[in-house]
Each structure stands twice: as structure tokens, then as C-alpha cells.
Amino acid sequence: xVPPDERSRALVSVLGTxxxxxxxxxxxxxxxMVLAVVEAALEDAALGWHDIDAVVTASVDLFxxxxxxxxxxTEVVGAVMKPETRIAADGLAAAVHxxxxxxxxxxxxxxxxxxxxxxxxPYWDLTAWAMDPIFLQPLGVNFLTFxxxxxxxLARHDPHAVSRWATTAALRRSAATGGIAGPISVDRVMASxxxxxxxxxxxxxxxxxxxxxxxxxxxxxxxxxxxxEDVRIAGIGHDVGPHHLMIGExxxxxxxxxxxxxxxxxxGVTKPTFAIVxxxxxxxxxxxxxxEAVGIGTTAPHSPGGGLFAGTAPVISxxxxxxxxxxxxxxxxGERGLAHGTWGPAGQGQVVVVAETP
Amino acid sequence: xxxxxxxxxxxxxxxxxxxPVAIIGSGQTNHAKERSDVSQPExxxxxxxxxxxxxxxLPEDIDAVIFSNMELxxxxxxxxxxxxxxxxxxxxxxxxxxxxxxxxxxxxxxxFHQAGSGIFDTVLVVGFxxxxxxHTQTGMALVDPFWDRSVASGALGNFALSISQYVSEYMAGxxxxxxxxxxxxxxxxxxxxxxxxxxxxxxxxxxxxVLASRMLAEPLHLLDMCPQSDGAAxxxxxxxxxxxxxxxxxxxxxxxxxxxxxxxLGDLDRxxxxxxxxxxxxxxxxxxxxxxxxxxxxxxxxxYEPATYAELAWYEALGFCEDGQAGRxxxxxxxxxxGELPVNPSGGVLSTNPVGASGVIRVVEASxxxxxxxxxxxxxxxxxxxxxxxxxxxxxxxxxxxSEMP
Amino acid sequence: MxxxxxxxxxxxIELDMSWRYASGDEMERFLxxxxxxxxxxxxxxxCGRRYLPPRPFCGRCRVRMTEWVPVADTGTLVAWTVVHLPxxxxxxxxxxxxxxxxxxxxxxxxxxxxxxxxATADPELLTIGARxxxxxxxxxxxxxxxxxxxEVMP
Numbered sequence: 041x042v043p044p045d046e047r048s049r050a051l052v053s054v055l056g057t058x059x060x061x062x063x064x065x066x067x068x069x070x071x072x073m074v075l076a077v078v079e080a081a082l083e084d085a086a087l088g089w090h091d092i093d094a095v096v097t098a099s100v101d102l103f104x105x106x107x108x109x110x111x112x113x114t115e116v117v118g119a120v121m122k123p124e125t126r127i128a129a130d131g132l133a134a135a136v137h138x139x140x141x142x143x144x145x146x147x148x149x150x151x152x153x154x155x156x157x158x159x160x161x162p163y164w165d166l167t168a169w170a171m172d173p174i175f176l177q178p179l180g181v182n183f184l185t186f187x188x189x190x191x192x193x194l195a196r197h198d199p200h201a202v203s204r205w206a207t208t209a210a211l212r213r214s215a216a217t218g219g220i221a222g223p224i225s226v227d228r229v230m231a232s233x234x235x236x237x238x239x240x241x242x243x244x245x246x247x248x249x250x251x252x253x254x255x256x257x258x259x260x261x262x263x264x265x266x267x268x269e270d271v272r273i274a275g276i277g278h279d280v281g282p283h284h285l286m287i288g289e290x291x292x293x294x295x296x297x298x299x300x301x302x303x304x305x306x307x308g309v310t311k312p313t314f315a316i317v318x319x320x321x322x323x324x325x326x327x328x329x330x331x332e333a334v335g336i337g338t339t340a341p342h343s344p345g346g347g348l349f350a351g352t353a354p355v356i357s358x359x360x361x362x363x364x365x366x367x368x369x370x371x372x373x374g375e376r377g378l379a380h381g382t383w384g385p386a387g388q389g390q391v392v393v394v395a396e397t398p
Numbered sequence: 399x400x401x402x403x404x405x406x407x408x409x410x411x412x413x414x415x416x417x418p419v420a421i422i423g424s425g426q427t428n429h430a431k432e433r434s435d436v437s438q439p440e441x442x443x444x445x446x447x448x449x450x451x452x453x454x455x456l457p458e459d460i461d462a463v464i465f466s467n468m469e470l471x472x473x474x475x476x477x478x479x480x481x482x483x484x485x486x487x488x489x490x491x492x493x494x495x496x497x498x499x500x501x502x503x504x505x506x507x508x509x510f511h512q513a514g515s516g517i518f519d520t521v522l523v524v525g526f527x528x529x530x531x532x533h534t535q536t537g538m539a540l541v542d543p544f545w546d547r548s549v550a551s552g553a554l555g556n557f558a559l560s561i562s563q564y565v566s567e568y569m570a571g572x573x574x575x576x577x578x579x580x581x582x583x584x585x586x587x588x589x590x591x592x593x594x595x596x597x598x599x600x601x602x603x604x605x606x607x608v609l610a611s612r613m614l615a616e617p618l619h620l621l622d623m624c625p626q627s628d629g630a631a632x633x634x635x636x637x638x639x640x641x642x643x644x645x646x647x648x649x650x651x652x653x654x655x656x657x658x659x660x661x662x663l664g665d666l667d668r669x670x671x672x673x674x675x676x677x678x679x680x681x682x683x684x685x686x687x688x689x690x691x692x693x694x695x696x697x698x699x700x701x702y703e704p705a706t707y708a709e710l711a712w713y714e715a716l717g718f719c720e721d722g723q724a725g726r727x728x729x730x731x732x733x734x735x736x737g738e739l740p741v742n743p744s745g746g747v748l749s750t751n752p753v754g755a756s757g758v759i760r761v762v763e764a765s766x767x768x769x770x771x772x773x774x775x776x777x778x779x780x781x782x783x784x785x786x787x788x789x790x791x792x793x794x795x796x797x798x799x800x801s802e803m804p
Numbered sequence: 805m806x807x808x809x810x811x812x813x814x815x816x817i818e819l820d821m822s823w824r825y826a827s828g829d830e831m832e833r834f835l836x837x838x839x840x841x842x843x844x845x846x847x848x849x850x851c852g853r854r855y856l857p858p859r860p861f862c863g864r865c866r867v868r869m870t871e872w873v874p875v876a877d878t879g880t881l882v883a884w885t886v887v888h889l890p891x892x893x894x895x896x897x898x899x900x901x902x903x904x905x906x907x908x909x910x911x912x913x914x915x916x917x918x919x920x921x922x923a924t925a926d927p928e929l930l931t932i933g934a935r936x937x938x939x940x941x942x943x944x945x946x947x948x949x950x951x952x953x954x955e956v957m958p
Contacts, residue, residue, distance in 0.1 A: 069828030075861055075868075089866040094656075101468075101496070102475040105823030107540040108468070108498040108789070111661045115863030121678055123656035125504055128469065128476065128496045137493070137508060144514030146416040146654075160823045169473060172480040173817055174437065276517070280463075280482045280492035298489060306517065384479040389492070434812050473819045539892070543825045544835065545857040548949040549920050556919060558885035559908045566883075566932045615887040615906075616927055660863050664856070664908055664917030 050272030051306065052142045053259040054395065055149065056085025057363040059252040062351040063220055065159035066249035070104065073251040074155050075116035081151070081253035092255070093147035094123040098134035098154035102166050103354050117153050130154075130320070131252060132358025132381030132391045136276045138256045148258045155251040156354030163247055163354060170384060172283055184244075186285075186385035188236025191325045193291050195238050201325070202238045206230050208324035209243045209349065216346025221246040245322040250353030252360045271366045274376075275307030275394035285386050293326075296333035296380070296390040307376075307394040315375040316368040317342035318361035320382050322352070329387065334378060344368075357381055362393055369397050416686075417514035418804045420641035420648035421633050423453020424762040429597040429629030429750040432530040438477065442484030442526050445630035445755075449522070452771070453634040454646075457486035460634070461518035465494040466505035466525035467754035470537035485524050485632070499702060500656070501525065502757020503787025503795035506633060507654045513635040520640055525758035526630035534626055545662065553790055554623070556663050558615035560791065561707045564670040565617050571722040572671055576617055578725040579706035580608035583621045583748060585734060586706075590745025592735075592774040597627040597750040608706075622706040629752035631759045642803070649765035649783070649799045653686035655679040659792035669791055670707065673715035676786070676794035680716050687798035689782075692717040692739075693732070696798075697780040698767045699741045700760040702788040703748055709741065712786065716796070735777070743767070743775040757787035761797060768801045830858040833872070839946035843875040845914045854915045876912035877938035878957070883908035884922065884930040909936055909954055920948075923955035930956070 058080030060066065060073050068076070082088065095117045099109045106112055110126040117124070125141075127134040131154025138150040167183035181189070195201040206229040214223040229242030259272060279302075281295035289295060304312060312335045319330040319342055327347075331338050343349075345364065348357055358381015365377035376396045383389040425448025427433070433441055450457065463485045465478040474480075478487070478494040485492075495505040502525040509523035538553050567573030587603045590596035603621070611621040641648045659675040660666060666674070680692075689695040701716065703709035710724040718739060719727045727733055733741035742748075744763040747756050764783035766772045781802070787795035827835065830846055834857065837844050846858035850865035854873050862869055884907045890899045905922030907930070922930060923939060936954040944950045 067826060069826045069831070072826075072828050072860060100475055101470045101540070102473075102821075105540055105543075105821070105825065107470055107538050108496065110497060111792075112542075114658050114661050114792070115859065116861050118863075118866050119658045120660055120863035120866075121657055121675065124497070124658045125495060125508060125656070126497050127493050129478075129493045133493045137511075140508070140515040140517065141511045143516055144416045144419075144511040146511055146514070157826075160825065161821060166475060166821065169819065170476040170479055173474070174815060177817060178815060278491045278493065279489065280479060280487055282488045283480050283483065295489070299491075302491070384476055388479050389476070434814065473817075535892075542857070543823075544827055544831045545948060546919055548947060554889065555885055555887045555891075555906045558887070559883040559906060559919060562885055563883045563908075563932070613886075613888050615885045615889070618885075662857060662916065663919050664910070 050259045050274055051276065052139050052256045052273045053270040054254060054273060054366045055087065055257045055270065056081040056255040057253070057366050058084055059360050059363055060250050062248050062250040062353055064246065064248040066157065070112050070155055070157065071116045074113045074153055077251045077253040078117055078151065078153060081255050085255045087255065089118045092118060092149050092151045094141065095119045095151045095153065096134040096138045097124060097126045098129065098131040098355050098359070099126065100128050100355055102169055103156055105160060113153065113155065117151060129389060130358040130381035130383040130391055131356050132362055132379060132393060133278055135254055135256065135359055135362055135393060136278055136391055139273055139276050142256060142258050148261055150256050152254045152256060152359065154356040154359045156356050157249040158247045158354055159249050183385050185236045187323050188239045190290050190386045191239050191323065192237060194325050205243055205324035208327060212343060212346045212349035215344065216350030219346055219349065220248055220351030239323055243324055245348035246351045248351055248353055250356045250360065252356040252363060254359060254362060271369045271395050271397055273393055274396045275303035275309065277302030278391040280389050283388060285388060290386055293329040293333040293387050293390065296330065296387060296392070299390040300334040300392045303392045303394045307396070309394060312336050314378045315372065316365050316377040318347065318364045318378065319343060319380045320348060320357040320361055322348055326387065330380065358391055365395050369395060372397050416510065416654070418638045418650060419510050419513040420636050420650045421761070421765040421799065422636045422641055422644065422646070422648045423449050423634040424632060424765050425449035425452050426595050426631035426759055426762050427629045428595050429627045429752060431597065431625065431627065433528065433628035434530065438526065438528050438531070439481045439484030441528060441628065441630045442481050442524055445632040446485045446522065446524055449632035449634050455520065455634065459520055460486060460490065460522045461520050462491040462512055463487040463522045463524065464505045464508050464512065465492065466501040466758055467494060467527060468496055468498065468501055468537070470540065471527055471529055471534050471753060472532040473537070481526070485522060497793055498789030499704065499753060500757055500787035500789040500793040500795045501754050503760060503785065503797060504656060506758060506761045506797065507656060507795060509633065509635040510651050510654055513637045519637050521635045522632060523635060523758060524630060524632040525755035527752035527754040528628045529626040529752065530628050554618065555615050557705060557790065558618050559663065560670045561617060561705065563668045564707055564711055567671055574707065574710045574725045576609060577605060578710055578728050579622055580605040581728045582706040582709045583608040586742060586746045586748035589735060589743050589775060590749035593744045596745040597625055618705060624704045624747045624751040627750050627752045629750060629755050631755045631762045633758060633761055633765065647769050647801065649768040649801065650803050651797065652800050652804050653683035653798035655682035656795050661792055663791055670711040673711055675792055676712065676715040676788065676796070679794040679796040683796040683798050689798060693719070695782060696739055696784050697782050698743060698764065698777040699739060699784040700744060700763040701741060701746070701784070701786045702757060702760055703746050704788065706748065708788065740777050743772065743777060757795065760785040760787065764799050768799055828860065830860055834858045835946040838950050839944045841940055841944065843877055843911065844872045845875045847871045847873050854913065856911065856914045856916050856918050873913060875914045879909045879911035879936055881907050881930065881932060881934040881936050882910050882917050883932060886925050886927050905930060907936065907954055920951060921953035923953045
């Protein structure tokens with residue numbers, strides 16, 4: 041329970057959420073996937089199209105193979121003759137910006153939508169194009185090899201690290217009921233091929249296709265749709281660390297520490313304890329960096345549904361974590377949850393949302 | 399098009415007046431066809447240092463950074479991750495806005511919202527594009543793979559199609575002539591000669607030279623079109639309290655609106671004639687700012703005109719004149735430097751176009767006018783300024799700034 | 805810049821990437837029709853607008869669309885241009901010969917227009933309001949360039 045004196049002024053209310061079932065290949069087009077989650081989120085919020093003042097979308101042109109890829113979804117997110125902003129980062133950053141917009145008094149209700157389809161192109165190869173083209177990209181690194189580099193540095197003085205990560209991966213996969221890759225044993229993780237030493241294929245969260253939508257609203261307007269029991273967003277924070285992470289932040293998610301501190305300050309969190317914690321970790325070693333950075337203690341439970349190991353998609357991960365936090369908190373009183381998103385190599389971009397119930 | 403469809407029926411969003419914020423400083427690079435002397439982070443640093451100096455603040459005074467860039471033009475993903483260091487962004491809240499031609503103005507509006515949210519006091523918005531480091535035509539070619547990718551004529555050909563409709567309306571009193579367009583080209587490049595940052599500076603350009611320049615796509619001549627430039631631009635946005643406490647001149651945001659529209663070229667009936675997204679955005683921004691007669695109420699405008707004809711179409715969409723009167727406006731010199739409403743004293747997008755920066759440049763120029771720091775391109779006594787953004791084919795941003803606090 | 809490029813170090817990286825796009829149900833039906841020389845638009849139940857390209861959702865009325873209507877391969881030229889610059893042909897990857905004509909064509913039975921190549925690159929032969937007709941390939945593959953171009957009807 042959140043102590044009453046720690047309860048913050050809510051920034052915004054979460055009015056509705058929806059996501060597609062993540063699969064390795066969704067046969068639908070991007071607009072079809074997005075339309076499905078937008079309609080479902082409106083239904084979840086008991087709102088109509090006309091109740092939405094503005095839209096924030098999240099997508100990445102190079103992932104979609106489309107120039108200004110938000111064009112593909114303008115109609116299905118209902119943005120025709122409405123304000124739309126596109127954030128090219130993890131979907132949770134789009135939610136954070138919607139919070140900015142509502143707090144600035146610009147709009148009352150905002151639809152936040154993210155989509156990603158890893159099935160369209162070799163995802164990890166595409167991520168090489170986020171590395172600086174002068175020094176890093178010619179080395180042939182991408183987000184996967186960078187994660188391997190990070191894991192290798194963490195494992196250097198920790199002989200048990202790799203087997204521990206295999207155990208974590210197996211644990212997450214078995215916790216993921218309906219996960220797209222199914223359960224896996226520790227032995228099979230350890231026997232799976234090395235993809236970026238010391239990371240093995242079985243240690244990587246499966247990345248497929250998905251879309252996710254969240255509707256946020258100003259809690260201070262009187263309206264039948266804004267119930268007292270709505271889950272609120274109480275804190276937000278994001279951060280971009282140094283690109284040349286080996287300078288100091290590769291084995292420490294310092295950017296996440298900064299981002300979560302910003303969110304905690306806004307939410308009035310002095311002791312980070314949460315009823316639900318949903319990190320965006322594609323690899324087990326990232327979970328260790330995560331719990332350290334957000335300060336929840338290494339024994340605190342998180343990712344009850346297996347986290348991203350249940351299956352995720354580019355760009356949607358953080359927004360879908362928020363959806364999980366909101367659904368877990370719904371109907372409870374005085375509880376807090378933490379949702380996390382990241383983008384870029386080895387956690388260079390970090391974003392955090394603290395949600396709570398009144 | 400002749401059809402029995404109901405006209406523009408989509409209900410519009412009513413924009414609310416947002417929390418007041420101010421632009422307290424700005425800066426831009428010298429823009430050129432190729433800035434091979436700097437890397438992308440260095441290009442950004444050049445604009446950011448100028449903005450910080452103009453605002454008389456230090457990098458540590460910046461609470462958050464918003465980037466604007468169309469990454470496919472450089473063939474990149476998440477360019478802010480590499481380039482953030484150029485904006486002193488490492489260890490700060492940073493993300494990137496990308497909406498084609500409106501990227502820059504939408505990033506500025508995102509900055510207004512961030513600074514107005516109560517969460518940040520001071521926000522840096524920086525737009526950049528280094529076209530010389532990528533392949534712009536390829537970056538623009540990834541349109542709908544089933545519909546028009548195999549028959550794409552590039553942005554130029556598609557834009558020319560919209561323009562051909564606008565020109566054809568001339569006899570019906572709704573369009574313009576080649577000569578009107580050429581006058582816009584001359585105005586832009588001559589104005590640019592007063593702007594040390596501008597890419598194309600042609601103080602002696604004439605209407606005849608524009609009309610004699612190479613035909614790119616009827617009716618667009620080479621000199622009717624914007625160039626591709628390398629460049630960056632930045633603004634510093636402060637919350638109301640932060641801006642007031644400084645006790646210094648600032649450009650206050652009085653109105654800001656964004657409208658998107660249907661995506662396919664043929665979705666809208668005579669796009670450049672109806673210009674409904676820009677009209678709706680202008681109506682909203684004007685209502686927020688209390689502007690009723692734009693030609694009278696505005697002192698200077700920096701509008702996003704990728705082609706000469708677009709500027710003329712925007713005159714009507716932005717309410718500078720009645721529909722069909724854009725040609726008269728340029729004929730009468732109303733939008734010249736010594737006219738009633740100087741439009742694009744900087745030379746505009748027609749003289750400088752680093753896409754991710756172009757919208758930010760509009761806001762830099764508009765706010766610089768209000769701070770009285772535009773030097774040879776200064777409009778005397780400018781107190782109310784307009785900045786717009788436009789993206790192919792359906793995105794519009796309209797921003798109204800004033801030297802007084804709302 | 806005054807300085808010659810050669811003073812500065814540059815690196816070149818080739819981006820060679822392909823994507824696999826899902827068509828969506830509406831575009832799939834439309835392209836299957838194209839393979840039979842059949843053009844169909846989708847109609848909004850609210851505003852009645854007959855859309856090309858077909859799509860699941862009318863962005864104006866914010867409603868799903870399910871009703872299909874036949875569209876002719878003849879129509880009216882509502883805008884035209886002649887492009888005097890080379891362009892890479894999306895099908896072959898080779899530069900297209902130029903100049904070439906481009907048109908915005910409102911097909912008979914549709915309310916939106918489609919952009920496509922014109923058979924002629926002679927501005928004298930292109931006028932807004934001209935009646936035009938699709939010229940189809942012999943071998944149809946179910947793609948937009950099964951229509952090679954449009955020609956002005958005599």
C-alpha cells in the first residue's frame with residue numbers, strides 16, 4: 041500500500057487500453073492491426089472517436105519500410121483533421137508525451153498508439169542503422185551484438201552469470217502462459233546456439249508483430265467517463281544516455297536510474313515498492329540492470345506474465361508494459377505500479393511511468 | 399473532381415488555449431548544399447550553441463531536449479541517440495518527433511507542451527537534416543508498396559500534380575499564373591540575400607530568369623522549388639514563470655495547432671485549392687491568439703513553402719487574402735519586405751531546406767523577428783509573428799507568437 | 805562551404821534492405837481484381853465516398869467500410885504534369901526514361917483519384933478534364949503497374 045502522505049496529485053487518468061496478441065507474424069497490414077487495437081481501446085474506455093482530442097503515435101520508418109510511417113495509420117487512429125504527433129521511439133515515450141500535452145492544458149483526452157512488425161525485415165540488422173555511422177556501425181554492431189557485449193562485460197567477473205541468466209529466461213518463458221515461443225528448460229537454453237556471446241538464442245525474448253493503444257485523459261475534468269477508480273499516471277521520466285556506452289554506462293543502466301528518479305520525484309515516491317513491476321527486458325541480464333537502476337531490490341518480484349519473454353514487438357514494448365500495469369492495478373486501492381520501456385543499443389534510451397490507484 | 403460526395407464534413411477538434419510558454423532564444427547553422435566540414439552531431443552543436451548564447455543560458459540549464467529529423471533521408475534509425483551529444487542531451491530527457499515536413503514545427507509544439515506541462519522549466523528543441531549524407535529521393539520513395547510505389551514520380555511529380563490543379567483554376571478566379579509563382583521565387587531568393595544563414599542567396603534574380611530556368615515537372619521550374627540543404631536550428635522554450643523571472647524579451651506562444659489529413663494524393667479534391675488541414679489549423683491557432691484579420695493582425699509570417707505555388711496557396715489558406723486573390727497579393731507587393739505583411743524575410747524554405755530543421759527555422763525566424771534580432775531582414779516593430787509547417791500532402795502546423803505575454 | 809570536401813574524412817555505408825509488406829484484406833481483394841482487369845472501390849456507408857485505394861476505414865467519418873462498387877478503367881484527368889527528371893522504376897530498379905507524363909485520374913465510379921503514368925509526355929496533349937483510358941499489360945500479375953499507363957481517349 042502506498043502511504044497516504046506519499047500519494048501524489050495524479051497527472052493523468054488511464055481511460056482505456058488494448059493490444060493485439062503478439063505473434064511472430066501477424067498476417068494483417070499495419071493499418072488493420074492498429075485499427076483493431078484503437079477500436080478495442082475506445083471500447084475499453086467506453087469512449088467514441090469524437091471524445092479524442094489528439095493522437096500520439098509511435099513508429100520507426102526504417103522498421104516499417106515506409107517514409108513517415110505514421111502516414112500509414114493516420115486514418116485508422118482517427119487523426120484526420122485532428123492533431124497528431126509522432127514520436128520515433130519506444131511507445132511508452134509516446135505515452136509520456138501525451139502526459140505532457142494533457143498537463144500543458146492542450147488536450148483533454150489523447151489516444152496513444154504504437155506498432156511494430158519484426159516479421160517485415162531482419163529486425164536486428166535494421167538496428168545497426170541506429171549506431172553512429174562513423175565509429176560504431178562500421179564495427180558491425182547492432183542492438184543484439186551490443187546486448188552481447190554488455191552481457192559479456194557483466195559476466196567477466198561473475199562465473200555464475202550465464203547459468204543464472206539461463207534460469208531467468210526459462211523462468212520467464214514458463215511464466216508466459218500463451219507466450220509465442222512456449223516454455224523452455226534451462227538445459228535447452230544452455231544448449232541453444234550462441235547469438236551474441238555469451239547470450240544464447242534461448243536467452244532472447246521473442247520479437248514479433250504487435251500493436252498497442254492506450255487512452256489517457258485529464259483527471260480534472262468532470263466527465264462520466266473519468267471514474268474515481270481509474271488508474272492514474274503519477275510519475276513519468278525519460279532519458280537518453282551517451283551513445284558510446286562503453287564510456288561508462290554499458291554495465292549500469294544509469295539512464296534508467298535518472299529516468300526513474302524523475303518519475304519518482306513527480307509521483308512522490310520515496311521508497312520504490314510496487315504492487316506490479318513490468319520492465320522491458322529482452323535479455324535476462326537486463327533484468328539485473330533494471331532492478332538495480334529503479335531501486336526495487338534484487339528480490340522484488342516483477343514480470344508476472346513472463347515480461348517480454350511472452351513475446352513482444354518493436355516499438356510497442358514499453359506501452360504494452362503500461363497496459364499490463366494498468367490491468368493489474370485495476371480495481372485495487374492505494375497501489376502503485378511501474379512500467380518501463382527502452383530504445384536504442386543496450387538501454388541508451390530509457391522511459392518510465394509510475395501508475396497508481398487512488 | 400466532380401462527384402456527389404458530401405464536402406468537408408469531418409468534425410474539427412476544438413483546440414484549447416494551452417499554458418503560456420515563451421521562446422527565450424534561438425539559433426541556426428549556416429545552411430548549405432553540403433556541410434562536409436561537420437558531422438551530424440557537430441552540425442547540431444553549431445545551432446544549439448547559437449541558441450544557448452542567444453538565450454544567455456548554459457547547457458546545464460536545459461531540462462529536456464526534443465529532436466526533429468526525417469531519419470530515412472540519412473538512412474538512419476533513432477538518430478537522436480547518436481546526435482544527442484551535440485545538443486548536450488546525454489543524461490537528459492530526449493526524444494524525437496518525425497512527421498515529414500511538419501517535423502520541425504510539431505517538435506516546437508511538443509516543446510511548448512513540455513515547457514507548459516509544469517514538469518520542465520526549460521526545453522531545447524533542435525531540428526536537423528544532412529541531406530548530403532544520405533539519398534533523399536530513396537528516403538522519400540518508400541510510399542505505399544501496393545498503391546503508388548511502382549508508379550511513383552517522387553515528391554516533385556506528385557506536388558506538380560496538385561499545383562497543376564491550382565494553376566488550372568486561374569481562369570475560374572481561384573488559381574494563379576506562372577508569373578505570380580515566379581514573383582514568389584524572386585522575393586524568396588532576394589530576401590535570402592539579407593540572411594547570412596540562407597543556402598540560396600540570389601539578390602539579382604528576376605522573374606524572367608525563374609521562368610527561363612529548367613522545367614522540372616510542369617508547371618514547376620527549377621527555381622520554383624526548394625533546394626535540399628544541410629542545416630540545423632534550435633529554439634529554447636521556457637515555462638511562463640521561468641520566462642517572466644528572466645525579465646528579458648521573449649517570444650510568447652499565443653496559439654499553436656496541428657491538423658493531419660487523409661494520406662493519399664487523390665484522397666482530397668483539389669488539395670492546394672481546398673487546403674483544408676491548413677485552414678483548420680489556422681482557424682484554431684488564430685482563435686487561441688485572438689486574431690481576426692490576419693493581414694492586419696500579423697506583422698510578419700514565416701511560412702513553410704516547399705514550392706512557389708504553395709506560398710500562394712497558403713496566402714489563401716492562412717487568410718491573408720480572399721480565395722482567388724493570392725496573385726493580387728504578390729502583384730501588389732503586400733508580402734514583400736516593405737509590404738503590409740512581409741512573408742518569409744528569411745528567404746523561406748525556397749532558399750533553405752534541411753527538412754527536419756525547416757519547421758524549426760520558421761519558428762527561429764519568427765521569434766527572432768519579435769526579439770528584434772533579425773538584422774538586415776528585420777521587420778521594424780514586429781510584435782506578432784506567424785510560423786507554419788507543412789508536410790506532403792496532408793499535415794499542417796500553425797503557430798502564433800507575440801512579444802507580449804498572453 | 806569554402807573548404808574542399810577532400811579535407812574531411814568521410815565513410816560510406818550501403819543500405820541494402822528489403823521489407824515484406826502485408827497487403828491487408830481490402831488491398832488483397834483489389835489486387836486480385838486487378839489481375840482480372842477488374843477495378844473495385846470500397847464505399848463509405850456514411851458519406852458514400854467510393855475510395856481508391858480501398859482501405860478498411862473511412863478517415864473522414866471514422867467508420868469501417870465493407871461495401872464494394874465496380875469502377876471502370878476509364879476516367880477523367882483531374883491533374884497532370886510532365887516530369888523532366890530521371891526516377892528509379894519501382895518495378896525494375898532501373899532509371900525510367902524521361903520526360904514522362906503523370907496524371908491524377910478520377911476513374912468512372914470512384915470519388916478519389918489515382919496517380920499514374922500517362923502514355924504521352926507531350927504537354928499539348930494533356931488537359932484537365934480529358935477523358936482517359938487505362939492501357940493494361942498483356943500478362944497481369946495483380947499489381948498497380950498491370951496498368952502500364954493511361955492514354956488520352958480520342
